[in-house]
Amino acid sequence: MIYAGTADLHDDVDCAYILETVSTDGDRCVVEFRNEKRRGKVALTASYSYAREAASYAELLGSVKPVEAEQVASIKHAVEVQADAPVVAAITACIREGINGKMELKLAVKERAGVSEHRAVATIDLYTGDDPTIHRWNYRVRARGAKIYHLLDRPAGEAPATP
Numbered sequence: 324m325i326y327a328g329t330a331d332l333h334d335d336v337d338c339a340y341i342l343e344t345v346s347t348d349g350d351r352c353v354v355e356f357r358n359e360k361r362r363g364k365v366a367l368t369a370s371y372s373y374a375r376e377a378a379s380y381a382e383l384l385g386s387v388k389p390v391e392a393e394q395v396a397s398i399k400h401a402v403e404v405q406a407d408a409p410v411v412a413a414i415t416a417c418i419r420e421g422i423n424g425k426m427e428l429k430l431a432v433k434e435r436a437g438v439s440e441h442r443a444v445a446t447i448d449l450y451t452g453d454d455p456t457i458h459r460w461n462y463r464v465r466a467r468g469a470k471i472y473h474l475l476d477r478p479a480g481e482a483p484a485t486p
Contacts, residue, residue, distance in 0.1 A: 337362040340369075346398045350375055353390055353398055370395045410436045410446040411459060418460060418472050425462070425470040447472075 333339055339360040345353040355370045374386035390398075413436040414428065422431045425447070432443040452458035455475040462470040 333360060336360065338365055345370065345395060346402055347375065351386075353395065355395060368392070368395075407446055407449070410438055410442065411450060412436075414443075414447060414450070415459065415474065418474050423472045425472065428472060 337360075338358070340356040341359050343355050343357060345355050347353075351372045352375050353370060353372045355368055356366075358365060358367045361367075370390040370392070372388050372390050373383060377383035377386055410432060413432045417423070417428055417431045417435070422428055425444075428447065429440055429443045432438070432447070433440050436443070438446075447460075450459040451461055451472075453461055453475075455477045458475060460472050460474050462472045465471050
């Protein structure tokens with residue numbers, strides 16, 4: 324027998340899943356099982372929801388319901404949008420204040436939102452585009468290739484969908 328440390332268990336099984344919590348909003352929790360190792364025909368992912376509060380273990384088990392992949396994708400998207408909200412607000416405020424060059428914007432957002440430069444740039448890029456129903460801002464290329472950002476106009480009272 325060759326010992327592999329913490330990988331030993333993974334190496335000794337035919338099938339392994341990682342359990343990840345997708346959402347804990349409301350009275351139900353949604354989890355996703357993601358296959359990490361498989362031999363044979365097994366699902367790559369499986370998602371379930373269960374009651375967050377149950378009087379007994381039997382009630383907890385009885386509350387488990389499968390969740391369709393489309394619903395899980397929608398829930399994940401909503402969770403990501405919620406997580407991005409403070410960074411998006413910081414970017415929007417900076418652009419309104421005239422901090423609109425990509426390098427200056429990245430540094431100001433890092434400071435204001437308390438995120439890494441990588442996260443600031445990733446969020447800037449994620450919400451950049453021409454479609455005001457999806458994106459929040461776009462840029463124009465100026466002298467020496469500088470990207471200067473501007474907010475997109477949206478129809479009144481309509482919050483943009485997110486990418």
